[in-house]
Amino acid sequence: DAGITQSPRHKVTETGTPVTLRCHQTENHRYMYWYRQDPGHGLRLIHYSYGVKDTDKGEVSDGYSVSRSKTEDFLLTLESATSSQTSVYFCAISDSTSGGPTAFGPGTRLLVL
Amino acid sequence: DQQVKQNSPSLSVQEGRISILNCDYTNSMFDYFLWYKKYPAEGPTFLISISSIKDKNEDGRFTVFLNKSAKHLSLHIVPSQPGDSAVYFCAASLINSGGSNYKLTFGKGTLLTVNP
Numbered sequence: 506d507a508g509i510t511q512s513p514r515h516k517v518t519e520t521g522t523p524v525t526l527r528c529h530q531t532e533n534h535r536y537m538y539w540y541r542q543d544p545g546h547g548l549r550l551i552h553y554s555y556g557v558k559d560t561d562k563g564e565v566s567d568g569y570s571v572s573r574s575k576t577e578d579f580l581l582t583l584e585s586a587t588s589s590q591t592s593v594y595f596c597a598i599s600d601s602t603s604g605g606p607t608a609f610g611p612g613t614r615l616l617v618l
Numbered sequence: 619d620q621q622v623k624q625n626s627p628s629l630s631v632q633e634g635r636i637s638i639l640n641c642d643y644t645n646s647m648f649d650y651f652l653w654y655k656k657y658p659a660e661g662p663t664f665l666i667s668i669s670s671i672k673d674k675n676e677d678g679r680f681t682v683f684l685n686k687s688a689k690h691l692s693l694h695i696v697p698s699q700p701g702d703s704a705v706y707f708c709a710a711s712l713i714n715s716g717g718s719n720y721k722l723t724f725g726k727g728t729l730l731t732v733n734p
Contacts, residue, residue, distance in 0.1 A: 538722070547707060547726040548662070563721060595661050604650020604669065605711045605722045609661030 508532055511596050511610040519618050524583040526613050528596030530576075537579040538597040538606055539563075539571065548595065554579055586617045621645050622710050624725035633734050637695040641708030641725055644689065648710040652722070653682060653693045655704040655730075662707060666693070698732045705729050 508531030518524050528537060538553040540563075550563030552571040560571050568590060570582045583590055594613045597606035623642045631637045641651075649670050654662035668675040668682045668691070675682050681694045695702055708725040 545726070548709075548722075548724040550721055550723075553721065564723075597661075603652070603664070603667045604713070605652045605664075605667065605709060607664045609654075609663070611661050612659070 509596060509598055509608050509610045511594075511613050513613060514611065515614045517616045517618065518586050520587055522586050524586050524615065524617075526581045526583075526594055526596075526615070528579045528581070528610055530579075530596075530598045532598055532600075532608070533576060534598040534600050535576075536599045536601070536606070537573065538599075539569075539579065539581045540595045540597060540609075541565065541592040542595060542612075543592050551581065551594075583615075586615075588617050591615060591617045620726075622708055622723050622725040624706075624708055624728050626728050627726075628729040628731070630731045630733060631698050633700055633732055634697045637693075637698040637702065637730055637732065639693040639695075639706050639708070639728050639730065641691050641693075642689060643691070643710050645710070645712075646686070646689065647712060648723075649713040650711045651682065651684060651691050652709045652711065653680070654707045654709065655702070656707065656727070657704050665706075695730075698730075700732050700734050703730055703732050 512527045539551040540548045549565045554560045554573040572580045596610040599606045652667040653665045656662040666677045666680045684691045705727040707727045709722045711722045
């Protein structure tokens with residue numbers, strides 16, 4: 506299995522609380538992504554990174570920020586969690602040869618009450 | 619605007635037969651197309667990709683066909699096995715002007731069930 510982990514795997518939080526999810530990879534891949542998966546929507550890109558300190562927005566970036574200070578770590582922060590951010594969050598990584606992510610993390614289930 | 623569509627929410631096939639999963643897209647500028655499978659409570663697993671300049675790519679039991687004029691691609695699994703039962707996502711990516719970054723747009727998935 507590709508070396509990609511996410512923490513925490515499950516989290517319950519309250520509306521208005523900041524939340525940070527962590528993605529860690531051991532593959533030394535340049536690209537890292539955060540997706541959310543919701544019923545009826547499939548997987549939607551939140552933010553992605555194309556290098557250390559280089560990030561860009563995806564299609565559902567409102568209310569989220571990211572940071573990448575090291576190649577191996579990509580953090581997703583919900584600045585003030587809302588119930589609409591209850592979802593399953595997946596981190597993904599890729600090199601530049603396949604046109605997209607080639608490995609996904611196991612996911613983080615987030616419940617915002 | 620759903621740029622990548624998987625119109626069949628589910629597909630059931632017999633073990634040993636061919637599974638054909640379909641995907642349509644609207645943006646002719648997509649550079650790559652990818653297929654992933656996903657088991658419940660796990661992250662997606664990358665299966666195979668194809669560049670927009672090709673019309674076929676094969677990897678073991680998996681073959682992806684791309685018909686650019688019809689804006690259609692399909693994933694063939696031969697022979698199908700019970701362990702292939704999962705949700706299959708089609709995705710398409712755009713490479714930016716710098717030639718390095720790409721954003722992926724996913725379809726909503728097709729649930730494949732392979733019956734023993």
